[in-house]
Amino acid sequence: DIQMTQSPSTLSASVGDRVTITCRANQSISSWLAWYQQKPGKAPKLLIYKASTLESGVPARFSGSGSGTGFTLTISSLQPDDFATYYCQLYDIYFGTWTFGRGTKVEMK
Amino acid sequence: QVQLQESGPGLVKPSETLSLTCSVSGDSIISTTYYWGWIRQPPGMGLEWIATVFYSGSSYYNPSLKSRLSISVDTSRNQFSLRLTSVTAADTAVYFCGRVDRRAYYFDHWGQGILVTVSS
Numbered sequence: 001d002i003q004m005t006q007s008p009s010t011l012s013a014s015v016g017d018r019v020t021i022t023c024r025a026n027q028s029i030s031s032w033l034a035w036y037q038q039k040p041g042k043a044p045k046l047l048i049y050k051a052s053t054l055e056s057g058v059p060a061r062f063s064g065s066g067s068g069t070g071f072t073l074t075i076s077s078l079q080p081d082d083f084a085t086y087y088c089q090l091y092d093i094y095f096g097t098w099t100f101g102r103g104t105k106v107e108m109k
Numbered sequence: 110q111v112q113l114q115e116s117g118p119g120l121v122k123p124s125e126t127l128s129l130t131c132s133v134s135g136d137s138i139i140s141t142t143y144y145w146g147w148i149r150q151p152p153g154m155g156l157e158w159i160a161t162v163f164y165s166g167s168s169y170y171n172p173s174l175k176s177r178l179s180i181s182v183d184t185s186r187n188q189f190s191l192r193l194t195s196v197t198a199a200d201t202a203v204y205f206c207g208r209v210d211r212r213a214y215y216f217d218h219w220g221q222g223i224l225v226t227v228s229s
Contacts, residue, residue, distance in 0.1 A: 001172065031213075032213065032214050034213075034214075034215035034216070036156075036216075038156075042221075043205055043219035043220065043221055043222055044156065044205075044216070044219060045219075046215060046216065046217050049210070049213050049215040049217075050213040050215075053213075055217070087155065087156055089156075089158075089215065089216070091214035091215075093214075095172075096161075096169040097158070097169060097171065097172070098146070098158040098161065098209075098214070099158065100148075100155060100156040100157065100158060101155070102155050103155045103156070
């Protein structure tokens, strides 16, 4: 099965900072990667799908890039509402399984 | 606007079976565009995909849980369900149900989640 590594596990940043979170798979997953934001006590919220497509209603400061084995979520200018935990999720088209990354907590510096 | 709502017991005894149902409103579960799935999150930890089902009954399971899992759909009630047998404390988690877009394999809508505690 495909293994995924998400980094960093924690990120300290200030409002206005550019933030980058990375997910790497140990084999190619094409562009079957999504990013989610989760706040305490809430369900995850979809941000990006198919590696780089912004979900409707999600602010344009969020962007995704990558294909194959390396993917990045970027927040161009961190806003107060963005302090949360972010997860990547891959789909293994050969085995029909989904895998989530371990998460990145974005906290206030 | 599609909405999903988990239901089931909040407390299950060790070695017993955990049964949860997800009720879908605002969309038909009979759809060629979507799968329907379960994800869980132990307290203070990350997300774990559990299983996914198509309206026809075709199903996909997390290999690490497969021997204890069953997922099913009830199209007449617009619901889908999860059964996890022989539970232990390690199965204590918030369980979410979600809708999966088959065009790009992502969860686009989620239920609010239900906390299930395994304890005697």
